[in-house]
Structures are given as C-alpha cells and as structure tokens.
Amino acid sequence: MNLFVLSELNPGNKHVGWSVSCSMESTLAQVCNPTFIYPSPNQTLRLFDRFEISDSGVDYLQRYRHRLFKSWFTVDALPTLPEGVNVLLVVGLGPRFLLSIHALGPLLKQFDLRLGYILDGFNPQHLDSTLKDSLDHLFVIGSELAEDVQRLHGISTSFLPLATDVLKQDLNLQHRPIDILSYGRGNQDVHHVLHDRYGKLGSDRFYHYSTFFQPEVHDQQEHIDLLENLLNRSKVSLCFEASDVGRFMGYSPILYRWFEAWAAGCTVVGKKPTGQGVAELMQWENSAIDLPNSPSDWIPFFEDLLEDESTLQRNAERNYREALLQHDWRYRFREMFSTVGLETPETLEEQIKQLRRKAYGMIPSVALSA
Structure with missing residues (x-):
C-alpha cells in the first residue's frame, strides 16, 4: 500500500487545535511511511474567512463552487503515483478541508481508494455534495455524527475515535507537583x-x-x-x-x-x-x-x-x-484499514505488539480489562 495524506497541518500552522493532527500524523509517519501533501488555501477561501460568511452563504458557495471557482485550495506540486495500491487519506479538523481533494484535479481519479477523516465536531449539513463522488469512505469522531452524515449525504461513513501516541510515553509515578x-x-x-x-x-x-x-x-x-x-x-x-x-x-x-x-x-x-x-x-x-x-x-x-x-x-x-x-493511534489505523479492506502494514502490527508488551510488562498492581 502506498499512502498519500492530504493534510491540513501545514507546517506554518500554529493553531493549538491542530495538536491532535500533529499527534495523529507523526504516529502515522512511523508506521506507514506516507507521502504528505499540504494544500494551501487560495484567495477565495481567504476572503471567505475574512468576511465570516453566514451559514446560508456557506450553503450557496458550496452549491455553486464549481461555477464560481475550481477549488478553494491549491497544491504546489502533484505527486507521481507508483505501482501498487495507492490510497489517499484527507485529514482535517472540519469538513471544509475535504474540498482540498479537488485541488488534485485528474490525479484524484487515479487513486485506488480515497478516504477522509475529520478530527473535530461539525454540522453534517455543511458537508459538500461533491464529496459523495470523490470519497470512498469517511471517518468521523462520533457515532451519531456518522449516522447523520450517511443519512444526509449518502457517503459511506464510520465512527473512528480519536487517540494519541502512547507508545512514546513512560509513566511518571514519582513527581506530580x-x-x-x-x-x-x-x-x-x-x-x-x-x-x-x-x-x-x-x-x-x-x-x-x-x-x-x-x-x-x-x-x-x-x-x-x-x-x-x-x-x-x-x-x-x-x-x-x-x-x-x-x-x-x-x-x-x-x-x-x-x-x-x-x-x-x-x-x-x-x-x-x-x-x-x-x-x-x-x-x-x-x-x-x-x-x-x-x-x-x-x-x-x-x-x-x-x-x-x-x-x-x-x-x-x-x-x-x-x-x-x-487508545493509541495504531489501533485506530488498524481499524481504519480493516474497515475499508486494506491489509495492516507489518510495521503497524509490530508496534501494536510493542504496546501490548509494554502494558503487560507493568507492575501488576491493577487489573487488566483486556
């Protein structure tokens, strides 16, 4: 599997809300060796943010987006897809970033599988209708939210909880001032x-x-x-x-x-x-x-x-x-890949074994749930 990640986590982004994206993507880089692509918002999107357009304006702009402008995002350089199974994963905090998928132009159709993952809450009615034909599967952070997205837009959608990178951490029991x-x-x-x-x-x-x-x-x-x-x-x-x-x-x-x-x-x-x-x-x-x-x-x-x-x-x-x-991200990645019929990379399986060895190697003073 060749994984390409269309990421909202532009290196210049300093918003604290993107901490969850940093955690997810740094963990993903350890297990899948993905190619990251960072779209930039174009001038239209900057104007959109500057004037704080109302919800009705959002609906209008989304409905007629293709007539008004091609994409709200631009990509400096498109990757070349190698042989094998090529998977695209679009990751952002809100549904608007999913529109960056259109910045890939004709390349979008060349991916074998196109996935999305929204890492924050949002109004499911604000999901753009063009995404139904552009995404094979969408993951969101709430079960009810997944049901509403699928009901309103007909997009195959699953609940995938957030997580963190636990493997890198050690437990401090000595000094908690x-x-x-x-x-x-x-x-x-x-x-x-x-x-x-x-x-x-x-x-x-x-x-x-x-x-x-x-x-x-x-x-x-x-x-x-x-x-x-x-x-x-x-x-x-x-x-x-x-x-x-x-x-x-x-x-x-x-x-x-x-x-x-x-x-x-x-x-x-x-x-x-x-x-x-x-x-x-x-x-x-x-x-x-x-x-x-x-x-x-x-x-x-x-x-x-x-x-x-x-x-x-x-x-x-x-x-x-x-x-x-x-609750390590590695479990979420395995669930994501399993949901869409992809094999789990060997590196991912090995790091999951490391997580479990670390857990079972702790001093047995607390009963396990698994």
Missing part, C-alpha cells in the same frame, strides 16, 4: 471555585490553568511538549463533555484531551461524554470521575481525592495501561 490541571475549553463555574480556593499565593494546592484565549502559539511542537510535561506532572486533569459547544451541534463525542490525560497517567475529573459508543471506550474503574452536582461539594471532593494518594497511583497505572491497550 501539579494537583489539578485545566487547559483550553473548561467549565468556568468549576474554575472560579478552584481559583478562589487554590489560586492564591500560599495555597496548599497547586492549581494550574490556562489564562489566555488566543488560539495560536509561537511554536506548535514546543506547545505540545510543554503540555505533555504538564500532564505528566499532574495528579488530576479536568475534562468536560462538549455538547454545549457550538461546533459539536449537540453531539457529545470523546475528545483528544481524554486520551492525552489517560496516556499521561492523570486521574480524569469532570463530566463524562454521553455520545453513542463512548461508554465502551472507557469501561474501567475510575476512567473518569464525574464532579458532584452541587458546587458546595466540589472542594471537599477534590480534597478527599487528592489526599488519597494510593487511589491516585492506582488510577495513574490503570489509565496509562488502558491507553496502551486501547
């Missing part, structure tokens, strides 16, 4: 309570949280390295389900931060996602702990949890082990 970590999207009510109790000089707890709203960082990889270090030094990571966030359209998928936290050995506290098929992805003790409903109970809850060092350590070992056994 951060008691509670909160980053990115969070719960402001919980933040205010925690800040009032732990956010002052002299506090007996260390509550670390984001203090900015701007989405760009100076260096994407530097940001990822810093966040991994913070997670690996934190006892608790806050994670809240996202159905109230506009781009998720009421769906409640499991998001990247859950897998990051498990791989780092954090105890996950917040509100569990409720999407179809999510419960099966976190079926082990204390995979996530829901906060009490009453704000008056939050500080006593955290105090009891943080005082229980033996439970925190068991949670860390168990979460890390389950991440090794279930």
